[in-house]
Amino acid sequence: MPSHKLLELETHSWPGSYGDSAEPRMGFFTDTSICIGCKACEVACKEWNHVPDSLQGFSGKSYDNTTALGANDWRHVAFIEQRKPLGAEAAAEDLVQAAERASATDGWGLQTYQDGEGVRWLMASDVCKHCTSAACLDVCPTGALFRTEFGTVVVQEDICNGCGYCVPACPFGVIDKREDDGRVWKCTLCYDRLREDMEPACAQACPTNSIQFGELGELRERAEKRLEQMAAAGQTEARLYGADSEDGVDGFGAFFLLLDEPEVYGLPPDPVVTTRNVGQVWAGVFAGAAALGAGIAAAFIGGRK
Amino acid sequence: MRGERIRERSMVPRAEPQSYYGQPVLKEPVWTPEIPFYFYTGGLGGSSAMLALVAELRGNSKLARRAWLVALGGVTASPALLISDLGKPSRFLNMLRMFKVTSPMSVGSWILSGSGAFTAIAVGSEFTGLYPALGRAAKVNAALLGLPLATYTAGLVSNTSVPVWHNARFTLPIVFAGSSAASSGAAAAALTPLRHAGPARRLAVGGAVTSVAAALTMEKTLGEIGEPYSRGVSGKLTRLAGGLSLAGAALMAARGGSSRGAAIAAGAVITAGVITERWAVFRAGFQSANDPKYTVGPQRARIERGETRGAARRAQAGA
Numbered sequence: 001m002p003s004h005k006l007l008e009l010e011t012h013s014w015p016g017s018y019g020d021s022a023e024p025r026m027g028f029f030t031d032t033s034i035c036i037g038c039k040a041c042e043v044a045c046k047e048w049n050h051v052p053d054s055l056q057g058f059s060g061k062s063y064d065n066t067t068a069l070g071a072n073d074w075r076h077v078a079f080i081e082q083r084k085p086l087g088a089e090a091a092a093e094d095l096v097q098a099a100e101r102a103s104a105t106d107g108w109g110l111q112t113y114q115d116g117e118g119v120r121w122l123m124a125s126d127v128c129k130h131c132t133s134a135a136c137l138d139v140c141p142t143g144a145l146f147r148t149e150f151g152t153v154v155v156q157e158d159i160c161n162g163c164g165y166c167v168p169a170c171p172f173g174v175i176d177k178r179e180d181d182g183r184v185w186k187c188t189l190c191y192d193r194l195r196e197d198m199e200p201a202c203a204q205a206c207p208t209n210s211i212q213f214g215e216l217g218e219l220r221e222r223a224e225k226r227l228e229q230m231a232a233a234g235q236t237e238a239r240l241y242g243a244d245s246e247d248g249v250d251g252f253g254a255f256f257l258l259l260d261e262p263e264v265y266g267l268p269p270d271p272v273v274t275t276r277n278v279g280q281v282w283a284g285v286f287a288g289a290a291a292l293g294a295g296i297a298a299a300f301i302g303g304r305k
Numbered sequence: 306m307r308g309e310r311i312r313e314r315s316m317v318p319r320a321e322p323q324s325y326y327g328q329p330v331l332k333e334p335v336w337t338p339e340i341p342f343y344f345y346t347g348g349l350g351g352s353s354a355m356l357a358l359v360a361e362l363r364g365n366s367k368l369a370r371r372a373w374l375v376a377l378g379g380v381t382a383s384p385a386l387l388i389s390d391l392g393k394p395s396r397f398l399n400m401l402r403m404f405k406v407t408s409p410m411s412v413g414s415w416i417l418s419g420s421g422a423f424t425a426i427a428v429g430s431e432f433t434g435l436y437p438a439l440g441r442a443a444k445v446n447a448a449l450l451g452l453p454l455a456t457y458t459a460g461l462v463s464n465t466s467v468p469v470w471h472n473a474r475f476t477l478p479i480v481f482a483g484s485s486a487a488s489s490g491a492a493a494a495a496l497t498p499l500r501h502a503g504p505a506r507r508l509a510v511g512g513a514v515t516s517v518a519a520a521l522t523m524e525k526t527l528g529e530i531g532e533p534y535s536r537g538v539s540g541k542l543t544r545l546a547g548g549l550s551l552a553g554a555a556l557m558a559a560r561g562g563s564s565r566g567a568a569i570a571a572g573a574v575i576t577a578g579v580i581t582e583r584w585a586v587f588r589a590g591f592q593s594a595n596d597p598k599y600t601v602g603p604q605r606a607r608i609e610r611g612e613t614r615g616a617a618r619r620a621q622a623g624a
Contacts (some may be wrong), residue, residue: 079435138408161391164336176332242620262615266326271466284460284478287480289478290452293355297359
């Protein structure tokens with residue numbers, strides 16, 4: 001990997017603390033424009049990782065009965081039904097251009113919408129972002145959450161004492177406590193499989209290659225090409241989410257190509273790692289402590305004793 | 306439905322932030338009811354240790370000895386509450402596996418451990434007369450650690466993604482400082498003979514008023530993010546806390562110096578007020594995390610104001 005790329009992907013403890021045993025930083029590029037909503041990723045993840053079932057009944061939210069990521073759902077396929085004109089055709093200036101784009105979208109596999117009745121469907125498989133600056137890891141008091149040699153973020157279940165600090169710290173609402181178990185759980189990016197040179201279960205099961213696994217630097221290049229390709233086909237609403245090192249979490253290890261604003265998928269538009277402000281947090285704590293000390297001293301002024 | 310009556314204070318009508326079926330973006334905290342009570346006991350213990358030390362330095366040993374006992378009670382109850390909150394209580398010692406400044410819970414675990422140990426030594430020495438030199442050193446350490454013990458819990462909740470907590474990182478520690486002062490003052494004023502309890506009464510009154518004023522300031526400076534403090538359970542708790550704290554402070558100021566019964570009653574009312582205040586803050590975090598508008602709204606507004614591009618990027622024009 002070229003060194004400038006490596007610098008861009010660097011985290012607080014990867015690759016530095018691993019020395020020679022550091023592996024390339026691995027991640028996911030989830031291209032939601034070719035997701036067909038089959039949920040094979042959800043099933044494969046549960047099977048491989050022995051994630052307990054999480055039956056919640058019928059949600060009434062389109063085909064989504066998983067509803068959110070959680071301790072027992074490490075992949076979650078969102079289903080959004082919108083009444084919007086299709087991007088490629090709506091953006092075309094005349095019939096000829098519309099026809100050209102229609103054939104381009106066929107050729108490039110962009111035709112994933114069910115467009116009867118003018119409804120478009122967005123489907124997207126969400127997952128832990130494996131942030132470059134990960135709040136869950138920063139706030140974990142036990143060190144149960146750690147950065148692996150692949151640059152991913154994993155909970156060690158034999159260390160976690162269930163303090164729950166990571167749960168509200170995560171800006172994406174990914175990690176959660178398992179009720180009957182007391183500990184927190186989330187996607188490990190199949191750490192056990194990575195160590196055996198296997199790809200994560202969800203990526204292997206994905207029939208359309210919407211979930212792509214690989215070295216993060218390569219995935220970013222691939223995503224950039226895909227974005228340009230889509231823009232050229234008139235899909236100007238396509239956007240990369242988490243593909244840059246300059247965002248509030250210094251880039252995602254698992255990033256996305258989306259077809260609408262992130263919040264439409266239940267994702268925060270401008271997530272910021274809470275510990276970016278930890279200096280201010282401590283300043284507040286010590287200002288409060290000083291005020292308390294001053295207040296106690298003041299209580300003794302003017303009295304008899 | 307919550308979220309339908311929000312823009313009362315907003316000048317320009319804005320579209321409701323978009324969301325995925327109205328679902329939260331964040332996970333709500335998984336902390337149990339032990340935690341707001343711990344905010345109280347930690348503040349009580351920490352502030353009482355400093356109250357005891359200063360009383361002792363001023364020669365008020367009647368007040369000092371009672372405050373030391375209250376401090377010991379506070380720092381003894383605290384770890385019990387915290388361990389009971391854990392998902393795996395048997396692993397509570399894992400809290401001391403490391404020391405991480407990015408985790409106020411980690412630093413706080415060390416502060417509480419140190420504070421507990423020093424307070425126990427201080428009280429042991431005070432009441433047995435054994436090892437007076439060690440006792441004096443322990444008292445100073447317990448008092449100095451007591452101050453951050455009382456306020457780090459504000460930093461702990463501020464250091465999350467929950468908007469109503471994170472955006473209060475400068476104001477919430479003052480609320481907690483006031484509540485802690487009020488807690489320790491109220492307890493000592495109730496336990497100490499009237500003639501020796503003057504400083505405790507003043508601390509109780511000053512702390513209660515400070516806590517209420519700081520909470521109002523916090524709510525105001527939070528703007529729309531502070532809405533949970535005027536709505537739902539947290540709104541009710543906030544109003545109740547303010548009423549109790551101010552009523553208790555008024556009684557303490559008016560009659561606390563002349564009637565022991567009034568001092569005890571005022572101490573109890575102030576204590577109820579500050580515990581309610583901790584609960585109001587605790588519940589506000591849940592309300593804030595549970596409604597996506599508090600998460601998405603300010604983030605989208607940052608992007609619209611051009612302060613940040615956010616995490617999403619479209620293809621560059623002409624690409």
